[in-house]
Amino acid sequence: MTGPILSVRDLRVHFPVHVRGGLFGRRVPLKAVDGVSFDLTPGETLGIVGESGCGKSTLGRAVLQLIEPTAGDVIWLGQGIAGLNARAMRPRRREMQIIFQDPLASLDPRMTVGQVVGEPLRTFNPGMPREELRGRVKDMLAKVGLSPQMINRYPHEFSGGQCQRIGVARAMVLHPKLIVCDEPVSALDVSIQGQIINLLMELQAEFGMSLIFISHNLAVVRHISHRIMVLYLGRVMEIADRDTLYRAPRHPYSKALISAVPIPDPDLERAKQRIVLAGDLPSPLAPPSGCVFRTRCPLAVERCAVETPELEDAGAGQQVACHRWRE
Amino acid sequence: MMMVHLTRDSDALAGLVEVKGRSLWQDALTRLLRNRAAVASMVVLGIIAAMAILAPWLSPHPYDEIYWDRIQMPPDFANAHWFGTDGNGRDLFVRTLYGARVSLMVGILATGVSLIIGVSYGATAGFFGGRIDNVMMRFVDIMYSLPFMFFVILLMVIFGRNIWLIFIALGAVEWLTMARIVRGQTLSVKRREFIEAAHAAGVGNFTIIFRHIIPNVLGPVIVYMTLTIPQVILTESFLSFLGLGVQEPLTSWGVLISEGARVMEGAAWMLIFPAGSLAVTLFCFNFVGDGLRDALDPKDR
Numbered sequence: 001m002t003g004p005i006l007s008v009r010d011l012r013v014h015f016p017v018h019v020r021g022g023l024f025g026r027r028v029p030l031k032a033v034d035g036v037s038f039d040l041t042p043g044e045t046l047g048i049v050g051e052s053g054c055g056k057s058t059l060g061r062a063v064l065q066l067i068e069p070t071a072g073d074v075i076w077l078g079q080g081i082a083g084l085n086a087r088a089m090r091p092r093r094r095e096m097q098i099i100f101q102d103p104l105a106s107l108d109p110r111m112t113v114g115q116v117v118g119e120p121l122r123t124f125n126p127g128m129p130r131e132e133l134r135g136r137v138k139d140m141l142a143k144v145g146l147s148p149q150m151i152n153r154y155p156h157e158f159s160g161g162q163c164q165r166i167g168v169a170r171a172m173v174l175h176p177k178l179i180v181c182d183e184p185v186s187a188l189d190v191s192i193q194g195q196i197i198n199l200l201m202e203l204q205a206e207f208g209m210s211l212i213f214i215s216h217n218l219a220v221v222r223h224i225s226h227r228i229m230v231l232y233l234g235r236v237m238e239i240a241d242r243d244t245l246y247r248a249p250r251h252p253y254s255k256a257l258i259s260a261v262p263i264p265d266p267d268l269e270r271a272k273q274r275i276v277l278a279g280d281l282p283s284p285l286a287p288p289s290g291c292v293f294r295t296r297c298p299l300a301v302e303r304c305a306v307e308t309p310e311l312e313d314a315g316a317g318q319q320v321a322c323h324r325w326r327e
Numbered sequence: 328m329m330m331v332h333l334t335r336d337s338d339a340l341a342g343l344v345e346v347k348g349r350s351l352w353q354d355a356l357t358r359l360l361r362n363r364a365a366v367a368s369m370v371v372l373g374i375i376a377a378m379a380i381l382a383p384w385l386s387p388h389p390y391d392e393i394y395w396d397r398i399q400m401p402p403d404f405a406n407a408h409w410f411g412t413d414g415n416g417r418d419l420f421v422r423t424l425y426g427a428r429v430s431l432m433v434g435i436l437a438t439g440v441s442l443i444i445g446v447s448y449g450a451t452a453g454f455f456g457g458r459i460d461n462v463m464m465r466f467v468d469i470m471y472s473l474p475f476m477f478f479v480i481l482l483m484v485i486f487g488r489n490i491w492l493i494f495i496a497l498g499a500v501e502w503l504t505m506a507r508i509v510r511g512q513t514l515s516v517k518r519r520e521f522i523e524a525a526h527a528a529g530v531g532n533f534t535i536i537f538r539h540i541i542p543n544v545l546g547p548v549i550v551y552m553t554l555t556i557p558q559v560i561l562t563e564s565f566l567s568f569l570g571l572g573v574q575e576p577l578t579s580w581g582v583l584i585s586e587g588a589r590v591m592e593g594a595a596w597m598l599i600f601p602a603g604s605l606a607v608t609l610f611c612f613n614f615v616g617d618g619l620r621d622a623l624d625p626k627d628r
Contacts (some may be wrong), residue, residue: 064525086532093529106520110542112348120528153348170524 003078004039005177005210006063011036011072011082013055013234015060017285029282032058034234035072037311040144043204045211047225047242049218051255051281056214060180063212064096065089077177094124103163107155107173114151117141117169124174136173144169144199160194165199166249172203180212185220193217196222196228213309218261222246227317230254233284233292236311239320250320252297253277291323299324346488355546358622361577365618368611375608379431382424390425391576393417399575401592411596413586422578423601429579430605433493434556440498443550445505450536450544452506453513464510467503475500479571493566497559512544546623553616557609564605579606 014029032055040046048056061067063074065081074082081092097120100106107116117137119130138148146166155163164184172178181200185193201224205213215221221228228245230237230253238251249255265268277296282288288295294304303323306324311319357367378385398416402409410419452463478494486492516522517540525535564581566572573579580601587598599606 064527066523090529091528096527098524098527100520100524102520106524108521108525108539108543109351112350119530120526123529124533149345150348154347154350156351157348167524170528 003041005042005077006040007037007073007075008039008063009037009073009075011034011062011074012070013058013067014070019285028285029070031234031287032284033034033062033069034287036231036234036236038229038236038239040210040212042210043208044227045204045213047221047226047228048212048214049221049228050231051095053281054231054267055284056184056231058213058234059231060098060212060327061180064093064180066097066098084138094120094174096178096180096204097174097176098166098182099164099167099171099184102170102187103160103167104155105252106167109155112154113137113141113146113158113166115116116155116166117173120170120174140173141166144172144205145195155227160188161195164188164192164196167198168196168203172207172209175207176209178212180214182214183216184213186215186217191307193220196255197232200224218257230257232317234284234322235292236297236319238320239321240314241309241316244316244318250318250325251316251322252299252324255291291321293322299327336396344423351497355619355622359618361525362618362621364614365622368618370616371607372398374613375427375604376431378429378436379424379473382421382428386418386421387426388418388421390421390578391417399590399597401594401596413583413597414590414594419583419597419600421525423580423583423604426583426601427608429490429573430560430563430581430608433497433579434560434598435492437501437563438552438555440494441505441555442548443503444498444545445502446509446541446548449506449509450513450540453510454517454536454540456514456517460510461599462550464507467506470499471503479566483571488571489571490577491561493572496563502554503556503558505548505551506545509544512547513540516540516543535567541591549618550620550623553612553619557612560605560609560612572593 011033012031012035013029013033016027017030017284018025019028021090028174034055036055036059038046048059050056058067062069065084072082074081076092076096081267082091084092091177111119113251114134114137117140118133119131121136133178134151138151141148141151145156146162146165146169155166156209167184184200185196197220200211200213203209208225213221213224224243225242227239227241229239230245230251232253238245238249238254240249245254246258252275256277259275262270275298279296282292288305291297291300291304291309292307294300297304299322301324306321309321309323311326313322314320314325342513381483382390386409393470394412394416396416397403397408397412399414399576400408400412402411402533408418408420408421413419413422447464452460478500482492482496522535522539525539560580561580563572566582568585570583570585575582583601584598584605587594587601591598
């Protein structure tokens with residue numbers, strides 16, 4: 001096994017939030033991502049799942065240095081890139097790209113498809129002749145399943161699924177080593193979701209890039225990921241290989257999530273026991289002490305309020321952050 | 328049989344031809360051209376501008392020639408004084424056209440100056456945000472609070488009367504509002520995902536401003552620009568009316584109106600023609616501005 005292309009160590013992203021109260025109010029750190037660590041090997045897909053507001057997107061952007069991490073390390077090909085300035089970061093941008101949730105909003109409405117997809121090429125190869133640039137853009141369009149004759153069209157002339165293909169083409173045009181997919185299919189309808197997921201998997205088979213796939217859709221994540229990380233209030237609850245996680249989740253939160261996935265068989269679905277979590281996600285401004293999940297956890301005991309559980313190795317590449325996973 | 332041929336032909340065509348896209352600008356132009364009032368106004372403005380440019384060839388009289396025998400004459404077609412003559416015996420038609428030259432030039436140049444300064448200033452402030460934005464916009468606030476007439480009179484006293492000074496004075500005031508509009512638009516555009524995509528692609532900050540931000544804030548800017556031109560023309564007329572504008576024998580609509588207003592009981596033509604030209608021009612600019620707003624932002628109708 002080769003070494004990781006990306007290692008994230010104890011990554012924290014805190015946003016200072018102004019809270020009313022007192023004479024001037026005060027600044028409270030909102031801990032969007034609080035001590036996340038993981039490794040990513042070449043060609044691997046890491047799925048990140050969690051409820052909305054649990055820090056999935058912030059984590060993805062912090063890895064790419066689009067949001068500056070407050071603390072922690074992001075090690076890209078053996079070099080720390082956390083906190084690098086824009087100039088030092090630029091050559092690395094060539095190798096790491098992002099695909100966004102809203103397909104239309106992520107394309108400049110005043111640019112043709114050719115300009116949108118060609119922009120990364122133009123940025124990193126300022127001297128590239130126009131014809132060659134257009135040729136490479138057309139090749140990429142064909143690869144993502146769009147007709148190369150569409151090169152002069154504008155984003156508003158395409159459907160949502162086609163726009164997302166353009167987004168994929170823009171991310172892929174430099175053949176990066178890592179693509180962060182930030183809920184790339186959440187805004188699409190189900191049939192198109194499948195097409196985009198399959199497209200990403202085909203491209204991965206051809207170019208061998210790694211993916212960080214962020215989603216709240218567990219079925220989609222299961223289909224595309226090799227490993228899955230479960231996030232809750234900015235903390236890792238569990239990381240495991242896909243099959244291990246779906247077959248034998250150890251963390252009560254993962255169990256609840258996976259029990260909520262509908263099974264496409266009415267009899268099985270009816271017979272299934274669903275774990276329903278009580279209450280809502282606590283405010284990330286005032287997370288619970290100890291284990292952040294304890295306020296909704298069916299297994300919570302006194303110890304959970306006092307002691308923050310560390311990620312523990314549960315064998316077979318599975319890591320769990322819970323005091324009671326053995327039970 | 329026929330059908331088969333047709334499909335094959337169109338397939339062959341599709342393989343060769345790159346489909347031409349319709350940009351948002353082209354859509355807007357189509358919508359603008361469908362607006363009758365705006366198109367008619369553009370035609371009228373074009374005619375006025377052409378007449379102003381061609382003024383020396385449209386009338387046999389020079390704009391500064393004094394006819395001692397024809398002082399303050401009503402319109403007289405025999406001597407080709409179509410608008411009559413003024414109190415100094417000069418042909419009013421040709422003077423109105425020369426006035427149009429000055430007024431339109433002031434309008435367009437001062438607006439152009441305000442456009443260039445305002446857009447780059449506002450986009451920079453909005454894009455970088457934070458402290459830079461604060462400092463830049465507080466400077467705009469301070470400039471705003473200076474009384475404009477005082478500012479102009481001060482300039483005139485220091486540098487003497489000069490037509491370029493009017494451009495500078497007007498431009499220096501008009502860019503403030505432009506900067507505010509552009510800043511506001513920039514704040515909303517820079518949060519959109521395609522800007523983040525450009526950051527992720529390693530595009531530099533100033534390239535992002537000029538390639539992504541400015542084209543996307545240009546819609547409201549163009550509308551505001553067409554509404555600024557008449558405002559500037561009016562301000563120039565006002566300055567000239569007060570005697571702070573252009574110098575004799577050169578003239579502008581404001582000067583002509585001010586002279587006409589003094590003698591409007593005896594020689595109404597001296598007021599009616601320049602005032603009418605000004606009113607028509609202002610009307611037209613406003614109609615074009617309205618049409619552009621509808622065309623560029625169809626949601627707001």
